[in-house]
Each structure stands twice: as C-alpha cells, then as structure tokens.
Amino acid sequence: MGLFRKKQQDGVETKSQFKILYTSDVHGSEVTFKKFLNAGKMFKVDALIIGGDLAGKALIPIIDLGNGKYDIQGTEVGREGLEMIKQRIRNEGNYYVVVDKKGFEELNYDKRKVDEAFKTAMIERLREWIKIAEERYKGTNIPIYVNLGNDDPTYLFDIIDESSVVRRTEGFVIPLGKYEMISFGYVNPTPWNTPREMSEEELYSNMKSMVEKLSNPNLAIFNFHAPPYGTNLDNAPLLDKTLKPVVKGGEIVMTHVGSKAVRSIIEEYKPLMGIHGHIHESRGFDRVASALVLNPGSEYNSGIFHGVYIVLEGEKVKTHQFITG
Incomplete structure (x- = not known):
C-alpha cells in the first residue's frame, strides 16, 4: 500500500x-x-x-508535634489524615516539608533554609515524575x-x-x-x-x-x-x-x-x-x-x-x- x-x-x-x-x-x-x-x-x-x-509555586510546612500528631497550617491531624493531606498538596501542585517546632522556627527566620527546602522538594518531585x-x-x-x-x-x-x-x-x-x-x-x-x-x-x-x-x-x-x-x-x-x-x-x-x-x-x-x-x-x-x-x-x-x-x-x-x- x-x-x-x-x-x-x-x-x-x-x-x-x-x-x-x-x-x-x-x-x-x-x-x-x-x-x-x-x-x-x-x-x-x-x-x-x-x-x-x-x-x-508554594512550600507548605508540616509541623511534627510528636505522638503521631501534625500541625498543617493551623489544623491538627493524625497519621492517616496526614497522608490524605500530603496527596492533596501534591495534586494541587504544591510542595511540603516535615519539620519539628524548632525546624519551623528556622524556616520562619532563615530564607536560605526555605530556599534549600524548596530546591530539595522540587528535585524530589521531578525525580519521582521521571x-x-x-x-x-x-x-x-x-x-x-x-x-x-x-x-x-x-x-x-x-x-x-x-x-x-x-x-x-x-x-x-x-x-x-x-x-x-x-x-x-x-x-x-x-x-x-x-x-x-x-x-x-x-x-x-x-x-x-x-x-x-x-x-x-x-x-x-x-x-x-x-x-x-x-x-x-x-x-x-x-x-x-x-x-x-x-x-x-x-x-x-x-x-x-x-x-x-x-x-x-x-x-x-x-x-x-x-x-x-x-x-x-x-x-x-x-x-x-x-x-x-x-x-x-x-x-x-x-x-x-x-x-x-x-x-x-x-x-x-x-x-x-x-x-x-
């Protein structure tokens, strides 16, 4: 043909x-x-x-409160709720970083740590996609x-x-x-x-x-x-x-x-x-x-x-x- x-x-x-x-x-x-x-x-x-x-475009901090509890933008959740919220964050195109209270304070006062966390999250997400x-x-x-x-x-x-x-x-x-x-x-x-x-x-x-x-x-x-x-x-x-x-x-x-x-x-x-x-x-x-x-x-x-x-x-x-x- x-x-x-x-x-x-x-x-x-x-x-x-x-x-x-x-x-x-x-x-x-x-x-x-x-x-x-x-x-x-x-x-x-x-x-x-x-x-x-x-x-x-956004990096969302997840604060590990201990004892299986986490604070996400003022809302406290357990481990099961955490996984659902992580997936929602991923689907919306945002990143997250899990830190303790001290780590959260460091992010608030040190832009370099925010930039570093952002870079790590971007690279990890792209590697996962690949x-x-x-x-x-x-x-x-x-x-x-x-x-x-x-x-x-x-x-x-x-x-x-x-x-x-x-x-x-x-x-x-x-x-x-x-x-x-x-x-x-x-x-x-x-x-x-x-x-x-x-x-x-x-x-x-x-x-x-x-x-x-x-x-x-x-x-x-x-x-x-x-x-x-x-x-x-x-x-x-x-x-x-x-x-x-x-x-x-x-x-x-x-x-x-x-x-x-x-x-x-x-x-x-x-x-x-x-x-x-x-x-x-x-x-x-x-x-x-x-x-x-x-x-x-x-x-x-x-x-x-x-x-x-x-x-x-x-x-x-x-x-x-x-x-x-």
Whole structure:
C-alpha cells in the first residue's frame, strides 16, 4: 500500500502522519502529570511534549508535634489524615516539608533554609515524575520531551538529563519524524520577576540563533513558552500598581501580555506551528502569518489536565484537538 513508509530517526519513526500530545504549565501537580502520561497512551501518540513550568509555586510546612500528631497550617491531624493531606498538596501542585517546632522556627527566620527546602522538594518531585514516566513508557520508543519555563530554575535541566525516556529540548534541534522542533522557555519580563525572563531584544536574538540551525523552518515547530503578542493565546488580567486585577463595570479588564519577539520570529520564518503556554487563562488557537499557534491553558491547581492532540501530515497540521480531563 505504501501508506506507512518508515525510517528510523533518533528513535522516532518517520511516517505519513506524526501525532503529538502537548501540554504546559503543570506546576508540580502530580495528578495532572499522570493524566498527561495516560492521555499519551490513549491517543497512541508518537511523542509527548511539555512546554515548560514544571515547578510548583508554594512550600507548605508540616509541623511534627510528636505522638503521631501534625500541625498543617493551623489544623491538627493524625497519621492517616496526614497522608490524605500530603496527596492533596501534591495534586494541587504544591510542595511540603516535615519539620519539628524548632525546624519551623528556622524556616520562619532563615530564607536560605526555605530556599534549600524548596530546591530539595522540587528535585524530589521531578525525580519521582521521571520514575513514573520511565515505568509507563520504557520500551515503547515514545519520547517524552520536556522543557523548562520561566518559573523553573535551570538546575532542573540536570535532573531531566538523568533520564533516557524524559529528554530536555532547549538548546537542541529535535527531530520529530520529518519535522524539527526548537524550544525556548524564557519569557518577556513579568511583574513577578521569575527565574527565566529576558528583554524582547534578548529573546529575539536567542530564538533567531536557534531558527538558523533548522534545515527547513517551514516544517518546524516553535516550542516557545511565551505566546506571541496580540493573539488569542496571550490574554491576561490587566494589573494595577499593587498587582491586583483592574475591574471596570464589574468585570476584570484583560490585556495582551505575550512576547512581541516571539510574534516577530514567527512572522519572519513562518514555521508550521507554534506551541506555547505561560498564560494559563488564555487557552486557544490562532494564526500568525501562516502558522497555527496553540496554547492549551492550565488549571493545574484544580488537578485538571489541559492538552492539545496534534496530527501532522505532509506539510500541514492536519488536525488539532484540545483535551480536558
């Protein structure tokens, strides 16, 4: 029949269609990550991609009171209740650290100890996720490509590099069948001064240097964490000087907060597709020049998985489907 002409390329088969499951902004939510892995198998994809922001945002101290009792944010629980609360914390994308009363006081007065506990919790959570992914995808020849976003400290790249199933993307041209993917997790400046931000000029320069390594930009996927400016993908609440949403007529005022550099690069090189994240409330699709651009959105703190199932065929995106579960 000649329909599926297969060629091995970096562990990925080249054929008439290439199927991708993409998500972003899981922010430490264990249940969301597991749903992502399950969906990849359900849709029988050729590759899974996480566009960035693996790390959670909060560290919750659990005070060991002794005698099997624990204090969690003012609520006393026993050992059974503790395990339920730990799992809830994990599913909501937060971290926890178990300390005695002295350790809790040290956290309150020593920022370095908080930073150290946060780092340890992030690394442990990511290693646990990698172990789960390896158990579920070992021997499948289906890669799980992961990038860091603006909220992720760069030392998490070292943890990703420990795995043969979960692979980092930033800094590499990743072959996906006949297509290529480049990734960049830095974003334009935000009000929160997150770990990986750059000026628009720096963003443009870095992304341009990556594009120039592509063999054919028109068949490329631009996996850039920041969405292109002025699209359906970058609408977020307008903030006042105190970083509170501006409300007029009883409604929150929205504004475009994406990257002008990302938009310029897409307009200049016209890739096949752009996959983005960063703006959780702006799930959607749009077109910039000839390129389809996608943002799956995120409700990680509710344990809800948001993703996009994408089918590439020939020189086009044959179909895409937003998934919620």
